[in-house]
Amino acid sequence: MCDTCGCNITPGNEHLVRADGKLAVTEDGKQAVNVLKSLLSENDHQAQHNRDHFDRHGVLAINLMSSPGSGKTALLEATIEALKDSGLSIAVVEGDLETENDAERIRAHGVPAIQIATGSACHLDAHMVHDALHQLDLDSVDILFIENVGNLVCPASFDLGHHHNITLLSTTEGDDKPAKYPVMFRAADLMLITKCDLLHVLDDFSPDKAERYLRELASSAPAFCLSAKSGEGLEQWLEWLSDAVKSHKERTEKDETIQPRIQIDGVKFHQVSGHHHDNAHAHSHGHAHPHTHSHPHDHS
Amino acid sequence: MHELSICQALIEQVEQIAIEHSALCVTDIYLTIGPLSGVEPHLVEQAFPIAAAGTVAEKAKLTIDKSPVKVYCESCGTETIVAANRLLCGECGTWQTQLRGGDEMILQRVELESNKEE
Structure with a gap:
């Protein structure tokens, strides 16, 4: 969210600012300061710095979020293998409470991986990602995957400076997860239903139902089914990814950037202030429509 | 947490x-x-x-x-208060809404x- 240009002042709160200017004195003589800043403005500031850094190097940064064990690392392994001869180079930032295990799995495929051990922190924040970036040569990277801590709650609240959010939902978890964790799934630019090779033995998971719950969050994000293990559905995901890389290259050449579709408390303010912010895209259910984000969400 | x-x-x-x-x-x-x-x-x-x-x-x-969670529906032009996990228009039920709060x-x-x- 932008705290500098005044776009965070809405019809609902402007009286606070206008009443007595920025500073007012209360009846009992105390100084009242109207702030109207996101509680995470420090994180958001660092996130914007990270995003500038990615854009300068022409890197597309993707934040992967899901429950623990839904197959984020397996998806990355399959993606790395599939893109081996594509000319696209990948780097990975891994977030876990403990261990280097995931980073080691990624490195075994010949891709640089930086592990962030968060200790007890349940999410990555923009500062942690910034520290990890110092260990990577971004000039030789086209796609940076940030594998967030496995958690369907906290990671959704923190902007890391990435361009897209991808939320994974594995078929062993239950198709009503979007209804149970609306903040997380509403943040997704793409929902990937993983482990779909298991669908034939799971009679209680319906991909259509999962997608319906996603639509009930007013999200037009595409939803793809895939299996990193069998390779089923990977093509559609790889097509989305290469489209995203292409669109991002075009954007950075024009000095434009993009933010994940939903950034907490940013969207509404920008809408009110008259910035065009197309939150519900016109095209319908995403199965057959790769999502290209043709318009930049330019939060300056 | x-x-x-x-x-x-x-x-x-x-x-x-x-x-x-x-x-x-x-x-x-x-x-x-x-x-x-x-x-x-x-x-x-x-x-x-x-x-x-x-x-x-x-x-x-x-x-x-x-x-409260408020959504604005472009098709029927109404703003309704809804549940956090069902952002459908409270008036006409469409899912293509915009979050207004x-x-x-x-x-x-x-x-x-x-x-x-x-």
């Missing part, structure tokens, strides 16, 4: 404001938090004293305004005690 991180960020902002206004202490902090911010107001209330201990905001009273996580206002009148 990221509410503690949020409170620590809040305290940093409040401390900065207190310094800017040469305040002796912070007496009141007003937040607005919506259900779609991913932050639980009562957990913020619990985490606040831990983050505030030993700071200029140690004795501050925290007031949280909980904003309920995702806020904002520091609205801080009240300070200071030596001098400014």
Whole structure:
């Protein structure tokens, strides 16, 4: 969210600012300061710095979020293998409470991986990602995957400076997860239903139902089914990814950037202030429509 | 449980404001938090004293305004209050709505005690 240009002042709160200017004195003589800043403005500031850094190097940064064990690392392994001869180079930032295990799995495929051990922190924040970036040569990277801590709650609240959010939902978890964790799934630019090779033995998971719950969050994000293990559905995901890389290259050449579709408390303010912010895209259910984000969400 | 991180960020902002206004202490902090911010107001209330201990905001009273989830429907032009996990238009039921409220996580206002009148 932008705290500098005044776009965070809405019809609902402007009286606070206008009443007595920025500073007012209360009846009992105390100084009242109207702030109207996101509680995470420090994180958001660092996130914007990270995003500038990615854009300068022409890197597309993707934040992967899901429950623990839904197959984020397996998806990355399959993606790395599939893109081996594509000319696209990948780097990975891994977030876990403990261990280097995931980073080691990624490195075994010949891709640089930086592990962030968060200790007890349940999410990555923009500062942690910034520290990890110092260990990577971004000039030789086209796609940076940030594998967030496995958690369907906290990671959704923190902007890391990435361009897209991808939320994974594995078929062993239950198709009503979007209804149970609306903040997380509403943040997704793409929902990937993983482990779909298991669908034939799971009679209680319906991909259509999962997608319906996603639509009930007013999200037009595409939803793809895939299996990193069998390779089923990977093509559609790889097509989305290469489209995203292409669109991002075009954007950075024009000095434009993009933010994940939903950034907490940013969207509404920008809408009110008259910035065009197309939150519900016109095209319908995403199965057959790769999502290209043709318009930049330019939060300056 | 990221509410503690949020409170620590809040305290940093409040401390900065207190310094800017040469305040002796912070007496009141007003937040607005919506259900779609991913932050639980009562957990913020619990985490606040831990983050505030030993700071200029140690004795501050925290007031949280909980904003409702509101969606605007472009097809029928109405704004309705809805549940956080069903952002369908309350009038016509379409899912292509725009969120108009309920995702806020904002520091609205801080009240300070200071030596001098400014």
